[in-house]
Amino acid sequence: MTLADEGGLAAVSMRAVASRLGVTPMALYSYVPDKEALLDGLVERLLDEIRAPASRAWEDRIRAMASRARAVARRHPAVFPLLLARPVVTPASLLVVEAIFAALRDAGVADRDIPRVERLLSTFVLGFAASEAGGRLGPGSVPTAARRSGSEAAELPLHHTLAEFLDAGGNWDAEFDEDVEDLIHLIAALSEHERVGRANLPRR
Amino acid sequence: MTLADEGGLAAVSMRAVASRLGVTPMALYSYVPDKEALLDGLVERLLDEIRAPASRAWEDRIRAMASRARAVARRHPAVFPLLLARPVVTPASLLVVEAIFAALRDAGVADRDIPRVERLLSTFVLGFAASEAGGRLGPGSVPTAARRSGSEAAELPLHHTLAEFLDAGGNWDAEFDEDVEDLIHLIAALSEHERVGRANLPRR
DNA sequence: ACCTGAACACCGTTCAAGT
DNA sequence: ACCTGAACACCGTTCAAGT
Secondary structure, eight states, X not given: OHHHHHHOGGGOXXXXXXXXXXXXXXXXXXXXSSHHHHHHHHHHHHHHHHOOOOOSSHHHHHHHHHHHHHHHHHHXXXXXXXXXXXXXXXXXXXXXXXXXXXXXXXXXXXXXXXXXXXXHHHHHHHHXXXXXXHTSSOTTHXXXXXXXXXXXXXXXXXXXXXXXXXXXXXXXXHHHHHHHHXXXXXXXXXXXXXXXXXXXXXXX | OHHHHXXXXXXXXXXXXXXXXXXXXXXXXXXXXXXXXXXXXXXXXXXXXXXXXXXXXXXXXXXXXXXXXXXXXXXXXXXXXXGGGSOSOSHHHHHHHHHHHHHHHHHTOOGGGHHHHHHHHHHHHHHHHHHHHHTSSOTTHHHHHHHOOSHHHHHOHHHHHTGGGTTGGGOHHHHHHHHHHHHHHHHHHHHHHHHHHHHHSSOO
């Protein structure tokens, strides 16, 4: 993890890890079948850092997990994107998912919608954090491009019109919080819809 | 792109590309400064495939772009995840963003919210498609884990309760469509909120 | 069970040289 | 401008051998 944090994912080689441990590269193969398993271990440690918070209101638990996920991404930007590429079957990831299930259930979301909404929520949160860590949301990058004079500007009229809002003032904290609030509203709307549906329909 | 589609990202080496072109590895450096630039070219071609659809209703344009992004991810699962790791400053990506801006404006979203909502939407769509391509949403993986007997099952009661809904019946098409509809509702709610706010407030 | 050492089949990129 | 050939400093992993 230290190697990844310091030198990016490219710095995590079996040889570099072995050298850091004062051991021969082949010694690692007693602990791990191959390099992929080693990276899986890194991902698992990331999920341990997210964990489930002990909070009362379901909204606060959603907010806390989202915020922690993003904090983990900032601490380990090189490793974080791997979260989107690995199946959610490890113990640590199942614990996080279980906690989100619980929050959605307390929110009143219908059972049949809970796993879907969990994936919707976690996909957005992981996607945002990974985008930020990977540099997709670079401060000022888009505005700079939009301000570029020449033929391109004419083909991007809305980038020009919206220029002042393009980079959120570089304040991704506030933007992320707003996004999470919007998704919490969406969840509340889904549960309201379920409540009304249950009152009016015979069964379903 | 062919190499990536056939053998994954690992199969895309400067040496393999050169060999495919019947040329020496070093010949590539006349066209591209390094390997990263070569991968940037792949990403740019992916964005070209998404493009902006010519459709009337803003909802249909959102649906079309989301659906196309996902189709691209299925055609090029190895390259697609790179989309989340590169800044949106290339011509092709700006065109896609511009089209989403236009749809959100037609939806009635306030100018100050448009770039944020564009990022919310594209982050989810790219995140979902990348998750699917990368195998995060593996069919049956989570249910299998939840069904696993032993001590773990006791710590995951909701996975047990929700077992029948855990993998969406493997029908990610339907789940993705539902997600997109939910987000369209969210956008409509935001624009409604803006309409009401504008009528009631003096300026803002 | 855990570790070493040598080897194999690869990498991206530099450098000097050719046309 | 475009391409070659040799070299450098790396990879992950196999295999045989040691304790």
